[in-house]
Amino acid sequence: MSELITTSATELAALVRSGETSAREVVDAHLARIEEVDGTAGYDPEAVGESDVHAFLTVTADAARAQADEIDAARGRGDELPPLAGVPVAMKDLFVTRGTETTASSNILRGWVPPYDATVVERLRVAGTISLGKTNMDEFAMGSSTETSAYGLTRNPWDLGRVPGGSSGGAVAAVSGLMAPLATGTDTGGSIRQPAALTGTVGMKPTYGRISRYGMVAFASSLDQAGPIGRTVEDCALMYTAMAGHDPKDSTSLPEPVGDVLTGLKDGIEGLRIGVVTELQGEGYEPGVDASFREALTRLEDLGAEIVEVSLPHAPYGLPAYYLVAPSEASSNLARYDGTIFGTRVDAPTSEEMNAATRAAGFGKEVKRRIMIGTYALSAGYFDAYYQQASRVRTLIADDFKAAWESADLLVSPSSPGVAFEFGSKSSDPIAMYLNDVATVPGSLAGIPAMSVPSGLDEQGLPVGLQFMAPLLREDLLLRAGWAFEQATGFDPMPRGANAVPVPA
Amino acid sequence: MLKAPTVSLSADEVRHVAMLARLAVTDEEVEALAPELNAILGYAEQVGEVAAEGISPTVHPVPLTNVLREDEPGETLDREELLAGAPQSEDDRFVVPRIVAED
Numbered sequence: 337m338s339e340l341i342t343t344s345a346t347e348l349a350a351l352v353r354s355g356e357t358s359a360r361e362v363v364d365a366h367l368a369r370i371e372e373v374d375g376t377a378g379y380d381p382e383a384v385g386e387s388d389v390h391a392f393l394t395v396t397a398d399a400a401r402a403q404a405d406e407i408d409a410a411r412g413r414g415d416e417l418p419p420l421a422g423v424p425v426a427m428k429d430l431f432v433t434r435g436t437e438t439t440a441s442s443n444i445l446r447g448w449v450p451p452y453d454a455t456v457v458e459r460l461r462v463a464g465t466i467s468l469g470k471t472n473m474d475e476f477a478m479g480s481s482t483e484t485s486a487y488g489l490t491r492n493p494w495d496l497g498r499v500p501g502g503s504s505g506g507a508v509a510a511v512s513g514l515m516a517p518l519a520t521g522t523d524t525g526g527s528i529r530q531p532a533a534l535t536g537t538v539g540m541k542p543t544y545g546r547i548s549r550y551g552m553v554a555f556a557s558s559l560d561q562a563g564p565i566g567r568t569v570e571d572c573a574l575m576y577t578a579m580a581g582h583d584p585k586d587s588t589s590l591p592e593p594v595g596d597v598l599t600g601l602k603d604g605i606e607g608l609r610i611g612v613v614t615e616l617q618g619e620g621y622e623p624g625v626d627a628s629f630r631e632a633l634t635r636l637e638d639l640g641a642e643i644v645e646v647s648l649p650h651a652p653y654g655l656p657a658y659y660l661v662a663p664s665e666a667s668s669n670l671a672r673y674d675g676t677i678f679g680t681r682v683d684a685p686t687s688e689e690m691n692a693a694t695r696a697a698g699f700g701k702e703v704k705r706r707i708m709i710g711t712y713a714l715s716a717g718y719f720d721a722y723y724q725q726a727s728r729v730r731t732l733i734a735d736d737f738k739a740a741w742e743s744a745d746l747l748v749s750p751s752s753p754g755v756a757f758e759f760g761s762k763s764s765d766p767i768a769m770y771l772n773d774v775a776t777v778p779g780s781l782a783g784i785p786a787m788s789v790p791s792g793l794d795e796q797g798l799p800v801g802l803q804f805m806a807p808l809l810r811e812d813l814l815l816r817a818g819w820a821f822e823q824a825t826g827f828d829p830m831p832r833g834a835n836a837v838p839v840p841a
Numbered sequence: 842m843l844k845a846p847t848v849s850l851s852a853d854e855v856r857h858v859a860m861l862a863r864l865a866v867t868d869e870e871v872e873a874l875a876p877e878l879n880a881i882l883g884y885a886e887q888v889g890e891v892a893a894e895g896i897s898p899t900v901h902p903v904p905l906t907n908v909l910r911e912d913e914p915g916e917t918l919d920r921e922e923l924l925a926g927a928p929q930s931e932d933d934r935f936v937v938p939r940i941v942a943e944d
Contacts, residue, residue, distance in 0.1 A: 659885045678927060724898055729893060731893075783902025
């Protein structure tokens with residue numbers, strides 16, 4: 337049983353296909369692990385115990401077992417199984433799931449049961465994966481620590497007194513804590529890459545538009561992108577393949593066919609030019625992160641890559657631009673939560689008062705701050721100076737990347753300026769929290785694919801991530817480099833340390 | 842160069858923005874929000890340091906062309922299931938309090 341929870345998705349799929357293990361055994365092993373380490377707080381923030389990871393808000397055990405039994409029956413009949421048949425997946429609570437409560441970790445959606453499935457949910461089901469439930473996150477994905485969730489914190493499996501990063505904090509904690517080999521995440525400014533870095537997991541943000549946004553609770557529509565989280569690069573490549581592709585239900589979805597990322601995955605990176613971004617290192621990055629980054633560059637060189645220095649001159653403007661674009665789009669997207677169509681309502685004599693009272697009670701502090709910033713930035717007289725100017729900065733950053741591809745095939749930087757931090761240590765200062773995204777935001781604004789792969793541990797024994805960035809639609813190159821680096825690093829993703837979640841020996 | 846104005850939102854301006862955003866705010870919230878918003882906007886204002894005249898704004902990194910799909914009937918969401926998620930519904934409709942206040 338304990339072996340199944342430490343097994344990769346790639347191997348689990350092979351075991352189920354060969355009949356060596358049943359899908360039911362795989363699901364039961366992971367459900368038992370959830371019971372062992374996750375606690376039962378669910379949507380009750382007061383009930384999160386001191387040693388509970390609290391990755392999940394909802395565990396859909398019965399549905400998961402039934403789906404596993406169907407897969408086992410199909411195998412028994414000799415039916416051909418889909419590529420990821422029997423592999424459990426943890427679903428971020430940002431993806432709508434028909435018949436299962438979906439809240440985006442906000443009180444305003446408490447109790448909402450969607451009448452449809454997100455395209456990602458549907459695709460992953462068709463690929464044979466089995467959803468174990470919904471994972472905790474920062475409210476509406478606004479945060480870098482999962483502390484803005486209305487439903488309580490999620491603990492980092494490497495140190496239960498620290499944050500798992502965010503906004504996909506529950507997703508990475510589920511994967512790192514061995515409760516699921518795979519999890520869905522979403523990344524607007526770094527919400528897959530930063531938490532992956534903080535938990536020693538692999539997280540990939542594909543090219544904007546590569547994976548459908550249909551059924552993803554919208555935060556900033558021109559940036560939101562779903563992606564895979566796993567403990568290995570190969571697992572992420574498989575999951576990405578299942579998730580990606582054009583969707584007529586999402587008008588920003590890319591019509592280009594999805595390139596094959598699996599065939600060349602293990603071809604290595606000899607001769608590739610890898611650019612170190614001048615602006616995404618040095619000041620503001622913790623010494624432990626910097627040391628791991630230097631070591632990573634040596635490894636890449638040992639693998640035969642040529643390391644070159646590359647400048648993205650407008651990257652320092654990425655974070656300020658992001659904190660105008662994202663709140664502006666959020667203020668518009670979140671206008672729909674007004675107590676009318678879904679979620680909660682606070683009664684009042686008139687509609688307008690009901691809207692304002694519902695939103696006041698339903699949104700948390702960070703969400704309100706961003707709605708206010710966005711409303712102000714879009715208001716008459718300020719649109720040009722804020723939203724429009726920030727969108728022009730996006731163009732300049734995208735142009736910087738285009739120029740960089742002239743001298744480098746891929747770019748690298750630390751995924752996050754720091755390692756996992758203690759609960760409460762950054763929540764009182766919004767800008768200190770925003771700085772978590774400093775390395776990931778430029779890629780988000782340019783829409784390019786990027787990924788975090790563990791590069792080692794810092795001096796405290798906490799995981800550090802290396803960010804790879806590739807040209808638009810070159811997920812193949814990204815994953816190939818990530819795989820080669822992962823093999824060279826030999827990183828062990830099992831949480832360890834004095835305050836880590838227990839793992840099987 | 843398009844320089845963003847240096848912001849210093851007053852309490853009344855914060856209340857006005859909250860009204861535009863349909864957020865009911867208490868006096869304590871206004872007091873806390875004003876310096877926070879000013880700090881964030883002050884930080885974000887750096888975008889004004891970049892000369893961006895003649896640069897077109899980016900909204901999608903990959904140029905898309907508009908396409909028309911076949912006009913075929915497809916599946917729609919189930920009305921009952923949809924209304925079941927609403928705070929209040931009646932006769933296949935969403936119910937809201939009166940739109941116009943009584944004098």
